[in-house]
Amino acid sequence: MTTLPPPGSEPARPPYPGGLPFPPGPPPALHLAGLAKAFGPKVAVYGLTLAIPAGACYGIVGPNGAGKTTSLSMATGLLQPDYGAAYVHGVDLWAEPERAKAMLGVLPDGMRLFDRLTGRELITYAGLLRGMAGDVARERTEQLLEVLDLTESASVLVADYSAGMRKKAALGCALVHAPRVVVLDEPFESVDPVSAAAIRALLEDFVAGGGTVVLSSHVMDLVQRMCSHVAVIAQGQLVAAGTLDEVRAGGDLETRFVQLVGGPAQQGGLEWLRPSSS
Numbered sequence: 001m002t003t004l005p006p007p008g009s010e011p012a013r014p015p016y017p018g019g020l021p022f023p024p025g026p027p028p029a030l031h032l033a034g035l036a037k038a039f040g041p042k043v044a045v046y047g048l049t050l051a052i053p054a055g056a057c058y059g060i061v062g063p064n065g066a067g068k069t070t071s072l073s074m075a076t077g078l079l080q081p082d083y084g085a086a087y088v089h090g091v092d093l094w095a096e097p098e099r100a101k102a103m104l105g106v107l108p109d110g111m112r113l114f115d116r117l118t119g120r121e122l123i124t125y126a127g128l129l130r131g132m133a134g135d136v137a138r139e140r141t142e143q144l145l146e147v148l149d150l151t152e153s154a155s156v157l158v159a160d161y162s163a164g165m166r167k168k169a170a171l172g173c174a175l176v177h178a179p180r181v182v183v184l185d186e187p188f189e190s191v192d193p194v195s196a197a198a199i200r201a202l203l204e205d206f207v208a209g210g211g212t213v214v215l216s217s218h219v220m221d222l223v224q225r226m227c228s229h230v231a232v233i234a235q236g237q238l239v240a241a242g243t244l245d246e247v248r249a250g251g252d253l254e255t256r257f258v259q260l261v262g263g264p265a266q267q268g269g270l271e272w273l274r275p276s277s278s
Contacts, residue, residue, distance in 0.1 A: 027090030029054040029181050029212035035074050035084035037067075044070040045236045048084070052214055052229070054180075057207050059227035059244075060216040061253075063261055067236040068216045069109055069185055075214075076106045076183050088181060102130075105179035107170050109186045109216075115159035119150050119169050122158055126173035137176065144172040147202055149195060163190035171199065175206075182206065184215040188222060200226060220254040234261040 028051040035048040045067040052058045062068050073079035075086045077093050077100070086093040088100040114122055123144055127137030145151045148168040153161065158169055167190055174182060182203070188196050203213050203226070217223055223230060224244065230253065231241040239260045240247050248256045 026054070027087065028052050029056070029089060030075060030183070030214060031087040031090075032071070032075055033085045033087070035071060035081045035086065037070050037074060037079065037082050043236055045074070045081075048233070048236070048238055050231055050238060050241055052212065054089070054212050055207060055210055056229050057203065057213045057215070057227045058229045058231065059223035060214065060231050060233065061218070061220065061223060061257060062216075062233035062239075066233045066261075068233055070236075071233065072183055072185050072214070072216060073108065076104055076108075077101055078106070078108060102177075103180040105174035105177065105182040107167075107174045107182075107184040107187055109189070111170055113158050113166060113170060113173075115161075115166075116157060118155050118157055119161065119165075119172075120145060120154040122169055123172040123176055127176040130177035132177060140176050140178075141172070144176060147198065148172055149198055164192055164195055167191050168195060168199070175202075179211070181212045181214065184213065186217060187215055188217060188219065220252075220257060224248075224253045232257060232260050 030052040032048050032050045035045055036043070037045045048067075048071055060068050060072065070079065074081045074084075075093075077086075077097055080094070086100075088103050091100040091103070093100040114125065117125060120141055123141040124134075124137050127140060128134065132140075142151075145154050148171065150165065150168055150172070153165060158166060161169065167187065171184070171187060174184070187199065191199065203215075207213055215223075215227075227244055229242065230244050230247045232239040232247065244253070247253070
C-alpha cells in the first residue's frame with residue numbers, strides 16, 4: 001500500500017523555477033509539482049507532477065476514485081496538499097494566493113451555490129466578489145447569460161434551476177472575471193446536448209484567445225474532440241501525459257485508457273441475468 005513519507009522528510013516547497021525539475025522557457029499555465037494528499041490511511045494523490053502549457057485544452061481522465069477531484073482541488077487552492085506545490089503562470093498558489101487565484105476560474109464538481117439568488121444575481125455577485133466594478137460585472141453577466149442560454153431564466157432563483165442549469169450558472173461564475181486559466185471538474189455532467197455544444201463553443205473561443213482550459217471528464221469522446229493534451233491518473237498517480245496523439249498512441253483514447261488503467265478482470269456478463277437462461 002502506498003503511504004506518504006513522515007512529516008519533515010520531504011523537501012520544502014521550492015521557489016519557482018528552482019528545486020524540482022520545472023520545464024525550461026516561460027512558466028506553464030498550471031504546474032503541479034509533487035502534489036500528495038492523504039485522508040487518514042488512504043492516500044488519494046501521491047507525487048503528482050504535471051505541467052499544463054498555456055493555450056491548451058487539457059483533459060484529466062481516470063477511473064472513479066483515481067484522485068482527479070483531489071488533484072484539481074489542490075491545484076486551485078480548494079484543498080491544501082500534504083506535500084508539493086502548485087503554480088499558476090509561475091505564481092506559487094499557496095505563497096501568493098491572491099495573485100494566483102486572480103488568474104483562476106474554478107468550477108468544482110458538486111459545488112454548492114447561493115441558491116436563494118437569481119441566476120443574474122449569482123453571476124453578478126461572483127464578479128463583485130472578484131473586485132470587479134459593478135457596471136462591468138453586470139454587463140458581463142448579461143453576456144454570459146445569453147451565451148449560456150440562461151437569459152429567460154435569469155430572474156428565477158437558482159434553487160429552482162435544473163441540475164444542468166446550475167452547472168451553467170456555476171460556469172458563468174467561473175468566467176465572469178476573465179481568468180487566464182479555467183479549471184473545470186466534470187463541466188458537462190447533467191448538461192443537455194444543446195447546452196453542451198454552447199459551452200464547448202465558449203471554451204474553444206476562450207482557448208483560441210490564449211486562455212487555458214483544464215477539465216476532467218469520464219466521457220472519452222468529449223475529451224478527444226475538445227482537448228489538445230491529456231493526462232491519465234490512476235490510484236492517485238500519473239500514468240501518462242502529453243498531447244492527445246502521444247497518449248492514445250495511434251488508437252482511440254478509450255481503448256488506450258483501459259490499457260493504461262487496467263480493465264475488469266472478468267469480461268462478459270452474468271449467466272443468470274440472460275432472459276434465455278430461465
